[in-house]
Amino acid sequence: MTPAATAADLALRPATLDDAELAADLVTEARPRDPTDPVLLRYHWEHPWDDSVWVRLIASLGGRDVGLCALNHPRDWARMPERYARLQVELLASRRSPERLDALFAAAEADAASAGALRASTWAWEDDAAKIAAAYARGFREERRERFWELDLRERREELERMSDASRRRMREQGIAVLTLDRDGDPDRYRKLWAMSNEAQDDVPTTVPHTTPPLESFVTSLRSPGLREDRIWIARAGEEVVGVSMLEYPPVRGVVQTDWTGTARRIRGRGVARALKCETLVQAIALGVDRVRTDNDSRNAPILHLNETMGYRPAGEMVQLLKELARS
Numbered sequence: 001m002t003p004a005a006t007a008a009d010l011a012l013r014p015a016t017l018d019d020a021e022l023a024a025d026l027v028t029e030a031r032p033r034d035p036t037d038p039v040l041l042r043y044h045w046e047h048p049w050d051d052s053v054w055v056r057l058i059a060s061l062g063g064r065d066v067g068l069c070a071l072n073h074p075r076d077w078a079r080m081p082e083r084y085a086r087l088q089v090e091l092l093a094s095r096r097s098p099e100r101l102d103a104l105f106a107a108a109e110a111d112a113a114s115a116g117a118l119r120a121s122t123w124a125w126e127d128d129a130a131k132i133a134a135a136y137a138r139g140f141r142e143e144r145r146e147r148f149w150e151l152d153l154r155e156r157r158e159e160l161e162r163m164s165d166a167s168r169r170r171m172r173e174q175g176i177a178v179l180t181l182d183r184d185g186d187p188d189r190y191r192k193l194w195a196m197s198n199e200a201q202d203d204v205p206t207t208v209p210h211t212t213p214p215l216e217s218f219v220t221s222l223r224s225p226g227l228r229e230d231r232i233w234i235a236r237a238g239e240e241v242v243g244v245s246m247l248e249y250p251p252v253r254g255v256v257q258t259d260w261t262g263t264a265r266r267i268r269g270r271g272v273a274r275a276l277k278c279e280t281l282v283q284a285i286a287l288g289v290d291r292v293r294t295d296n297d298s299r300n301a302p303i304l305h306l307n308e309t310m311g312y313r314p315a316g317e318m319v320q321l322l323k324e325l326a327r328s
């Protein structure tokens with residue numbers, strides 16, 4: 001594929017890893033209450049967690065970098081016969097215009113189609129009227145929403161500690177061990193955690209199908225500068241890993257947030273996810289963190305219920321927009 005070299009009056013060039021900082025600034029400017037960490041973004045660019053293909057272009061105007069146009073798709077379409085590409089378009093607020101947003105979407109769509117995609121997905125904050133309008137004008141339509149939440153750890157501290165004590169008792173009574181990954185001596189722990197996470201991931205409601213990451217990419221994702229094995233909480237029932245929950249701590253800027261929570265199907269409804277989430281929160285409180293964030297699909301009933309009953313408050317939604325692409 002040869003990516004487009006221009007979009008409206010914007011020049012496009014392939015991004016390098018050093019552009020991750022610019023991309024983090026662009027995304028942060030678009031949503032200042034949810035700052036994006038440049039170190040974490042660079043790590044995620046360098047180590048795609050699911051081994052998919054990314055094309056990222058930097059848009060510039062008069063020699064100044066002002067935007068990003070990116071697309072992502074599985075390396076092998078056989079792993080996703082529905083052939084969705086994920087598109088991302090960002091532009092500095094001062095440089096935004098309907099024409100430029102339209103041209104960036106057009107460039108991303110053309111590149112996606114020439115890479116073999118049949119459908120495109122993109123995300124926008126619900127209050128980003130300009131981006132949503134640009135996507136609608138190109139034929140995208142809302143498909144689903146991701147709900148974002150914030151939990152005030154200072155306000156909820158006592159209640160969370162009580163919930164955590166009750167959860168610890170419940171885990172003991174069921175013979176389920178709750179510990180951090182660094183304390184697990186099982187030489188097969190990464191593979192077990194990966195297999196359990198894949199099973200849980202398959203149950204996250206989605207329109208764009210999940211693709212299973214290779215074990216190696218999964219392990220690399222755990223080595224992100226925002227994670228530490230003494231902050232990755234797992235649950236074990238005998239030889240099996242049956243649950244995981246972890247918070248990501250941004251090294252430069254941003255709010256501590258859930259990276260991932262999942263439990264094995266056979267153990268669901270027994271309080272394992274609540275127990276694991278409680279441990280991550282009690283640990284964050286001990287580390288002096290004042291609030292944490294999380295997000296989940298707005299139709300994911302069990303995690304919505306868990307977040308609500310733990311005291312998380314809704315903090316905005318992102319909208320997923322989908323479009324059928326013309327065959328190239």
Ligand SMILES: CC(C)(COP(=O)(O)OP(=O)(O)OC[C@H]1O[C@@H](n2cnc3c(N)ncnc32)[C@H](O)[C@@H]1OP(=O)(O)O)[C@@H](O)C(=O)NCCC(=O)NCCS
Nearest residue numbers: 200203261262263268269270271272273274301302303305
């Ligand atoms: C979400 C998930 C982690 C919950 O794991 P779990 O071990 O069953 O969680 P718990 O047993 O601690 O708690 C589940 C709670 O949801 C409730 N629940 C389950 N199904 C529900 C439903 N359809 N509607 C409302 N509440 C529901 C349970 O009653 C329980 O509440 P309670 O503690 O008040 O009784 C698990 O379903 C999972 O792995 N799903 C796939 C991965 C995922 O969606 N991860 C989170 C978002 S990325």
